[in-house]
Amino acid sequence: MFGWEFPPHITGGLGTACYGMTKGLMKHDVEVLFVVPKAYGDEDQEAVRLINASDISIDFKDKKYEEYWQRITYMEIGSNLIPYVGPEEFRRIMEAKELESITSEDSVLSEKFEFSGKYGTDLMDEVKRYALIASAVAATSDFDVIHAHDWLTYAAGIAAKSVSGKPLVVHMHATEFDRSGENINQNVYDLERRGMEEADRVIAVSNMTRKIVIERYGIDPNKVFTAYNAVEPSDKPDQNYQRGVKDKVVTFLGRITFQKGPDYFVEAARKVLDKDPNVRFVMAGSGDMLNKIIKRVAELKMADRFHFTGFLKGDDVDHMFGLSDVFVMPSVSEPFGIVPLEAMRSNVPVVISRQSGVSEILVHALKIDFWDVDAMADSIYGLLHYEGLSKMFRRYGKEEVDNLKWENAAVKIKEVYESVL
Amino acid sequence: MRSICFYFQVHQPYRLRTYRFFDIGSNHHYYDEQQNRFIMRRVADKCYLPMNKLLLDLINEYGSAFKVSFSISGTALDQFEAYAPDVLDSYKALAATGNVEFIAETYGHALAALKSKEEFFEQVEMHKRKVEQHFGQLPTTFRNTELIYSDEIGAMVSEMGFKLMLTEGAKHVLGWKSPNYMYANAINPKLKLLLKNFRLSDDIAFRFSEQSWGEWPLTTEKFVDWLNDIDPKEEVVNLFMDYETFGEHQWPETGIFDFMRALPARVFSHSDFTFNTPSELAEKLQPVSSVHVPYPISWADEERDLTAWLGNELQDEAFDKLYSIKHKLDHCTDPDIIRDWRYLQTSDHFYYMCTKWFSDGDVHKYFNPYGTPYEAFINYMNVLSDFMIRVDEECQESSFQENLDQTIEKAAELGKVVKDKTVEIGKKVKKKVKDAKVNEMSLKDVASMSNAKIKELLRSVDVDELLVVLQDAGEDVRDRIIPNLGVRAKKKYEQLQGELKKVKKSDIKKYTANIEKELRNLFK
Structure with missing residues (x-):
């Protein structure tokens, strides 16, 4: 399995999903060899054998690799592509990249590559080098199926397939359209499509994603399967977090970027506050739209009721849920969306956009169109004021999400494996 | 002769529009007029009009041999008036044949029987009047919303004066007993019960077009054979169903209209069954036993219970909140508020909040304008919140204030009346007492004057008479009178004292009487 990150070193949901998936697969007697660009040594290796790509040595005299290297050169990816990063951070990284590029050019020919293991600097170079390593792993390991997660690892997947002749499964956690709207990066799109074309099976995280894959990438529907993500039941005991305010709290948690729809959350907040001033809104996360959002909140004169926490992780996330009465995910485009499941796991009722993959499977959630600010405000108000609703969610929501275990979700993935063996 | 009893339920709710919480307190318009009109027109054209015509044709053809019965909810009647007067006319034409019985129910197709006896009675009364107004017959048969029934509900219905009630022949209630007899209420046996034969009813209503059903396609031949299979001792087959079965749930293409058109002929030619209305059966049949239904039953779903409308947190909160304001409406006279109060009680609103069908929702989705029970709940609660504010403002508070003013005014008025009356009576009493005393007055009383x-x-x-009388009067009387005599009279009195014995006793008596008469006059 080729991934880009693994807990605890994660920047997005991909690492968490991969971790849960490998654990789920293990329960069904699937052995996983997980390759990450950079292993830190403190990863949870209970479920997987983790291979640090940096530790793989490559003999460049081996002709195969040279061939591969030539084969993938045409997939050179525009260097200004950095996913999940805002413009300011981007500039910072680009500056850093100039410094690093001197050493990295040399390192291409060294025997062991250093990977940063993060999204960002030298990303495309890393994708290429990672692919090279992948073929080495493929040549020296024993396995039945290659499983590559997201476009960053597709080159690796293709390489491994060509080296080993084993079937390739690529996993679409997000498409370029989800990340960039209509202004897609053509290189990423091409790599995604290439990966799916070469693959024997494509796994999409929702029917919504599956549809994009079929319609916008022209992939044969017969080889595209939907396997929903899941969430691991919380192993932490329910904690009672002390509330500082008497007011009800409504939370947004995610990157503050266009595709997460934070602006709609702000507009809905104003509508709720017009009717009931005793509510507080919290926006947890960071991103390129943060400044714009802060400005809008001030413009709507609700800065005393609308709070920003910055990026939260780990226990802080649980703490935030512990204080929340409603969680809102107004995503404009969300291939899956695992955060609402985490909220429900903490007994927090959720309002989610219909433009999210998770809305396809959740029953005990209020679903709205991201642009329908009125409906969003109405749902929030209803959850805060009508006790019957929150009672229902307490009764069914947690139960529902506890059943969405990776152990169950992995069955579907195993079936996909079996279909190509 | 055994009987077939057709009963059709006709109902349309007032569906609510999307009502956002920011409408609360500012916008009091709750109904989705466009959708209600659209659905009413659609059902009118697909079901009500063609089926009413079909029934009218059958009645014209077979005369008194073919009879059916309807209950039409008040909300449906109101929507006929607003959107489909042609449908109302077609029902009036059916009513005019005399072969169609109209059955009473709650005006708003409500679940009031489960919560408020008072409201239940009011709504039934309202519905009876409405039926009489349109169809010229005052219902004597009752059926509750969704055939909901229990011993207690039956007792209430009996208390309202109905002789007969319709309900479900639920298996868990009847056990081995057949629904094809007349039964009676367990508390008050005067109330007769007709029970739905759910197998034969549902063969028409639900399974008619179901191609996976072993008996598909259902023909009149087959159906009449089944009727003939019934034990000859059994008296009545009650075929109760939604009227929308014809043309709306079962499309014309399924042959449902042809089936109904052909059924009477087949029944008459190949069986000993006739068609009767419920009230005819109430006259004709005697109960074979009572049925015990301690917990409410209905005609819905496999369970035949109330869980389609009540039981989950959403439904219970909405239902309890709704009826918590019942007492406030007792003083309400605002016609808009009363109307909304009835319309908001319609059982459909609670049906939309049911969570039973998260897994197998298809059958019910057809009737449900909401995507999920949660949306239905939020929308209803928003409307109800606004309604409760209106009730508080317009009925409760104002009527309380008015009441207070009125009470004070009335009390003052009453006080005045009471006071006047008291004075008047007091005077009379006093006079009576006085008169009685005066009449008994005698010369002796002078002593205390x-x-x-x-x-x-x-x-x-x-004075001469007096002086004579004085001779014979008691000393205390003399002592009172003599000092008051004039000088001359005193002298005369002294003279007379000597001649006293010359006065006749009878004269004294006569004079005394004269004086006492004057005395009494003095006090009258």
Whole structure:
């Protein structure tokens, strides 16, 4: 399995999903060899054998690799592509990249590559080098199926397939359209499509994603399967977090970027506050739209009721849920969306956009169109004021999400494996 | 002759529009007029009009041999008036044949029987009046919303004066017993019960077009064979169903209209069954036993219970909140508020909140304008929140204030009346007492009279007579009168004392009577 990150070193949901998936697969007697660009040594290796790509040595005299290297050169990816990063951070990284590029050019020919293991600097170079390593792993390991997660690892997947002749499964956690709207990066799109074309099976995280894959990438529907993500039941005991305010709290948690729809959350907040001033809104996360959002909140004169926490992780996330009465995910485009499941796991009722993959499977959630600010405000108000609703969610929501275990979700993935063996 | 009893339920709710919480307190328009009109027109054209015509044709053809019964909810009647007067006319034409019985129910197709006896009674009364107004017959048969029934509900229905009620022949209630007899309420056996034969009813209503059903396609031949299979001792087959079965749930293409058109002929030619209305059966049949239904049943779903409308947190909160304001409406006279109060009680609103069908929702989705029970709940609660504010403002508070003013005013008025009356009665009593005393007055009473009165008396009597009488009067009387006599009279009195014995006893008596008469006059 080729991934880009693994807990605890994660920047997005991909690492968490991969971790849960490998654990789920293990329960069904699937052995996983997980390759990450950079292993830190403190990863949870209970479920997987983790291979640090940096530790793989490559003999460049081996002709195969040279061939591969030539084969993938045409997939050179525009260097200004950095996913999940805002413009300011981007500039910072680009500056850093100039410094690093001197050493990295040399390192291409060294025997062991250093990977940063993060999204960002030298990303495309890393994708290429990672692919090279992948073929080495493929040549020296024993396995039945290659499983590559997201476009960053597709080159690796293709390489491994060509080296080993084993079937390739690529996993679409997000498409370029989800990340960039209509202004897609053509290189990423091409790599995604290439990966799916070469693959024997494509796994999409929702029917919504599956549809994009079929319609916008022209992939044969017969080889595209939907396997929903899941969430691991919380192993932490329910904690009672002390509330500082008497007011009800409504939370947004995610990157503050266009595709997460934070602006709609702000507009809905104003509508709720017009009717009931005793509510507080919290926006947890960071991103390129943060400044714009802060400005809008001030413009709507609700800065005393609308709070920003910055990026939260780990226990802080649980703490935030512990204080929340409603969680809102107004995503404009969300291939899956695992955060609402985490909220429900903490007994927090959720309002989610219909433009999210998770809305396809959740029953005990209020679903709205991201642009329908009125409906969003109405749902929030209803959850805060009508006790019957929150009672229902307490009764069914947690139960529902506890059943969405990776152990169950992995069955579907195993079936996909079996279909190509 | 055994009977077939057709009963059709006709109902349309007032569906709510999307009502956001920011409408609360500012916008009091709750109904999705466009959708209600659209659905009413659609069902009118697909079901009500063609099926009413079909029934009218059958009645014209077979005369009194073919009869059916309807209950039409008040919300459906109101929507006929607003959107489909042609449908209302077609029902009136059916009513005019005399072969169609109209059955009473709650006006708003409500679940009031489960919560408020008072409201239940009011709504039934309202519905009866409405039926009488449109169809010229006052219902004597009752059926509750969704055939919901329990011993207690039956007892209430009996209390309202109905002789017969329709309900479900639920298996868990009947056990081995057949629904094809007349039964009676367990508390008040005067109330007769007709029970739905759910197998034969649902063969038409639900399974008619179901191609996976072993008996598909259902023909009149087959159906009449099944009727003939029934034990000849059994008296009545009750075929109760939604009227929308014809043309709306079962499309014309399924042959449902042809089936109904052909059924009577087949029944008459190949069986000993006739068609009767419920009230005819109430006259004709005697109960074979009572049925015990301690917990409410209905005609819905496999369970035949209330869980389609009540039981989950959403439904219970909405239902309890709704009826918590019942007492406030007792003083309400605002017609808009009363109307909304009835319309908001319609069982459909609670049906939309049911969570039973998260897994197998298809059958029910057809009837449900909401995507999920949660949306239905939020929308209803928003409307109800606004309604409760209106009730508080317009009924409760104002009527309380008005009440207070009125009470004070009334009390003051009453006080005045009471006071006047008291005074009047007091006077009368006093006078009576006085009169009684006066009539008993005698010369002796002079002893206790004031000097002024005595002088008045002296002026009105014959002094000579008085002086005679005085001779015989008691000393205390003399002592009171003599000092009040004039000088001349005193002298005369002294003269007379010597001649006393010459006065006749009868004269004294006569004079005394004269004086006492004057005395009494003095006090009258």
